[in-house]
Amino acid sequence: MVSSDYWTEDVARRYDDASSDMFSREVLDPTVDFLAELAGDGAALEFAIGTGRVAVPLAARGVPVSGIELSQPMVDRLRTKMDAASLPVVVGDMSTSTVEGEFSLVYLVFNTIGNLREQEEQVACFRNAARHLAPGGRFVIELWIPGIRRLPPGQTAVPFAVDDDHLGFDTYDMATQQGASHHYSRQDDGTFRYGVTNFRYIWPAECDLMAQLAGLEFEARYADWHRTPFTGESESHVSVWRKPLPAEAARAAN
Incomplete structure (x- = not known):
């Protein structure tokens, strides 16, 4: 699989x-x-x-x-x-x-x-x-x-979108080249939907x-x-x- x-x-x-x-x-x-x-x-x-x-x-x-x-x-x-x-x-x-x-x-x-x-x-x-x-x-x-060049020591996440309707950040595992993109998106009723996708960089x-x-x-x-x-x-x-x-x-x- x-x-x-x-x-x-x-x-x-x-x-x-x-x-x-x-x-x-x-x-x-x-x-x-x-x-x-x-x-x-x-x-x-x-x-x-x-x-x-x-x-x-x-x-x-x-x-x-x-x-x-x-x-x-x-x-x-x-x-x-x-x-x-x-x-x-x-x-x-x-x-x-x-x-x-x-x-x-x-x-x-x-x-x-x-x-x-x-x-x-x-x-x-x-x-x-x-x-x-x-x-x-x-x-x-x-x-x-x-975006790992923007990671200070000890930090694992880098933001890629910060606005009123969408907050997004990537988290990285430097040892395995595994990462995840996290999304918080504002819905019409004012609540936020969370979604995540995984990747290898x-x-x-x-x-x-x-x-x-x-x-x-x-x-x-x-x-x-x-x-x-x-x-x-x-x-x-x-x-x-x-x-x-x-x-x-x-x-x-x-």
Whole structure:
């Protein structure tokens, strides 16, 4: 059984509203532009496709999109936006589940690689991406940089949202790279709803090693979907790895 949290019907029902800022054109347009450019004339596969926040507008650009998603309730929400013939989805674990065909692009957005809470599963996810890629295809991950630099000695939590309607903070176990995102969200009646999601954080260099183990080559890393240069002060990254062409792989093996 995969270590990922399971997104229930209750979570799926509230997901789009709770993440409404991530559905804005300011967020989605550069994301979809970036992915559509890499997909080119080929097809794209999204791991942890969720309710289709990125996949639906990407498909609207004319890119054939398929998905893998662990949570059936999340897929049910996606189906209110696009049918299975237009956007096929396999319900299963993104580290092992497979989809028919080859893809010019496999992608993971919004920190979802961290949903896999064991390093072994994250390595398997990279290998699964490579398995689905056509030669020359790209694997793209959007991932935040762990906020542990803001942890003073003896503290285990870092706030990431503090406003009238939402208090959020991450807690970290430095020995295991395990973390949890805690959310307190104000409801219409003035009460607060508590929710928590668990994750395993990964540094960019660890991602590169996982890609190398999967036979992928590093191509580029940016601070965001606008291709802002990545620096030591960046709080997130969009990283791209490429599956070598057969001749390139043969040369590398010699």
